[in-house]
Amino acid sequence: MLRLEQRPQPSGLMLYTTPIMAVLATMIVGGVLFIAMGINPFKAIYLLFIDPFVDPYNLSQLFVKASPLILIAMGLSIGFRAGVWNIGAEGQFIMGAIAGGAVGLALWDVEGWWLLPLMTLAAALGGALWAMIPAVLKIRFNANEILVSLMLVYVAENFIAAMAQGPLRDPNGFGRPVSKNLERHDPTSLPDVFPALGIDAGGLMMLILLALAFFLLQKHALGFQIKLTGESPRAARFAGVRPGVIVAVCLGISGAAAGMAGLFELTGAAGTLSADFGLGYGFTAIIVAFLGRLTPVGILLAGVVLAGTYIGGENAQFVLKLPAAAVTVFQGMMLFFLLGFEILINYRVKRLRRAA
């Protein structure tokens, strides 16, 4: 009989080895799946796990895909640390893109260095305000923020559909429910910063905010209060932490981060607002936050690995004729293994001897 026993301290060794174990397990089980489908497992795994990180072109796309995931996950992780469960980042991402995008579309003929910062500000505000709805309802009415924020995702999805169909539609677009392209319009296109890795101004902003989050959690009093609230709400209350403030701050930060991510996606990658603008980044980022164990460095790594499998998955489709669904299964499996192996950090497996 096996039994789990809590470790007195989280294992430092396991912290670093469990992700490797999980990836190895994914490779083995995934390899079996690929063999069953008649696909060379070594080639498939090379394309999914190695190629995205060695091929120069793939590398130049890495942060295009990873940045929004990391930025959103960073914001979410601060809330998760405090036990504030915002799972509506997808909605905040969309609302941020709408708010920032609307500014850009309204000032279409204007040029100026301040335009993109202004749009970013609008996006952060849009996302944060959208996140304030669950915050206020939580503080004032004790409404569960998981559920409210999730409901608001659907509202946001319908809202962007209405916007793309209505006021934000490109008047010269032959009636298609799509906005003008902000990425292919110089004043509103994000400039490149470190293109070899696909880092544009949005990616740079993401890295700065990630460093700030690290600082907040490690050094700042607010970070301490956030962590304390998550670990022991009672102790936090004794320490004079006002739970309402923590809820508002956490949702505000995560909403603003998701909103900015939405704008960076709009002005750096997607270009246009349409009903299909949200690609599920807000949900995937939740997984990234947990895979990164809610730490800034972990999130950075998790975001990069997941982005790699997206990029590799596309390659595997046309190189090996791997169906898109097989890539999805593979990713799902990797997430399961990563989540499952995590237990070894805080627990160890003990063999129980039968009592004599």
Next chain:
Amino acid sequence: MDFSSLSPVAMIVLLVGAATPILLAAIGELVVEKAGVLNLGVEGMMIIGAVCGFIVAVNTDSPMLGLLGAMVGGAVVSMLFAVLTQYLLSNQVATGLALTLFGLGIAALMGSSYNGIRPPRMVRLDVEGLSDLPVVGKLFFSHDPVIYLSLVLVFAVWYFLNRTRAGLVLRASGENHDAAHALGYNVQLIRFGAIMFGGACAGLGGAYVSLVRVPQWTEGMTAGVGWIALAIVVFAAWKPWRVVLGAYMFGGITILQLSLQALGISISGAYLSMTPYIVTIVVLVIMSADRKKASLNAPACLGTSFHASH
């Protein structure tokens, strides 16, 4: 505008059909949440049910066996979630999302050779004499068996949760898992069972889509119903009968939107489609504002892991 051609009876029959997959998935998720577990993988389990049900029905030529296969499929895939969250203590939100991703992928792989096939038809439960009655016949006696089953299931869940000891224990695990454990109950096992029940219900809901509502298999055909089911549980304040109300209201809004258009009335689809979610939030707020009432409904341990350290 001439509303006379809008038959309420016909609309109710339609809305019940649209609501039943949501109802089935939601009543399962309700039990899961009552046990203190939040499984966001409903969409994944539904699509697995849709494809399993379809495959079994086509190969055995029996829609009933198909439904059974769907329940088994949904329950089996939910076990992945159960093992991870109950025994490996992984985060429920993240695991549920991963389950949806995984389910959508697996279902597409499984169903790839079943495109373009018509499954055997589900018989309608026509009761001799009764089904031909005006209004009443069409309203109550001319549905497919799954619709009756779904209502029986709601009653069974209500009875189980409120009138049986086992139901009390399940609620206790969701309310205060430490206390339930201290009383000698195996919280993990109870939750494991609840999760599998939720998986079976979601699978059944998925198969209702692929075998009854739109008898066909196409990739991604549940198109977000699982997420709506999650909303309905909240809307229902974790009360079984209110799940029926919520699911039927949601189905009603969908059908009304389409029927009004068929009548020639223009409506803005996007804004109308938002309303169920906004209403859900309002209901949640009203319910939560009264803390005494809220504590009677929302499981206090929802979404938290439990590990018996002693």
Next chain:
Amino acid sequence: MKFTKTLAAAAAMGLALAGSAYAQDPVKAGFIYIGPVGDLGWTYQHDQGRQALEAELGDAVETSFVESVPEGADAERVMSQMARSGVDIIFTTSFGYMDPTIAAAESFPEVKFEHATGYKRADNVSTYSARFYEGRYVIGEIAGAMTKTNKIGYIASFPIPEVVRGINSAYLAAKSVNPDVEFKVVWVYTWFDPGKEADAANALIEQGVDVIMQHTDSPAAMTIAEEKGVYAFGQATDMSNFGPHAQLTAIIDNWGPYYIERVKAVMDGTWESTDTWDGIGAGMVKFAPLSDQLPADVAERAKATIAAIAAGELHPFTGPINKQDGSPWLAEGEVADDGTLAGMNFYVEGIEGELPN
């Protein structure tokens, strides 16, 4: 993203140079799909076209595809990856791939791009689309003749010109054979949601509709029509599997011949940027076999109409036609120009209900 483009282009040049050493290499054609190949609608038909291309040219061509590619940055990346892998011609099969296609084409001037249903072109970007409204004229005529209740249901996706054009064309045709005909249009605001499409079909049937047309992707409405004993038309692909009695015919998106022609042009070195908008005449729009349920005269007239459109003798939009508000659009004998058709954002006179905006 300028650096990326330079980098990608440099790599492509390298590959192109390496490739030229083997002149007999098969031509490589890549396809990018918006949905899964199993959607039984839009993407499925493009994949049928790809398979037709393989069947026709055999070893001389090598095809590959990526399915379910989101519009935007992901699409551009997939195009670039394909181009870098040495693909000679890339077909991008969704309207939303328009800007990504243009962007990828700038990075890979050596690679030919073919964008379906768009309007932006470049030296190495062609556009192609089908005159589905010609097909809709034919089925509209059949529907007008077959309806007993004089009510025809139309399940529409989004109020974009492509869809509006189809509704107008079908209505004019139905009206021409049956002056009492009435169209009931339901907008579902999705291309693919079998449940909702089925509900829409049911709602229409409840309103007395006995012939259903659709401009959404799944065969859901067809299965409902079969069950309820009304008629319907297949969309994009032959859906008679789902409605052996219900399907009167189907408009088939027949991309194969175009794909074959374009890949051959690459082989011959005669490929150049073009704008193709072909219909029944060129075989891009085809029909499933006419149902036995059609009375002889209806079937005959349908065949005659198909022949007339193919021969260019009949244009579905020939005046006099007024707009819905009664204002004149086309004078007697006047034929609609392609520009107006491409941006069509109004109903023709006689259709009830407001076109959503």
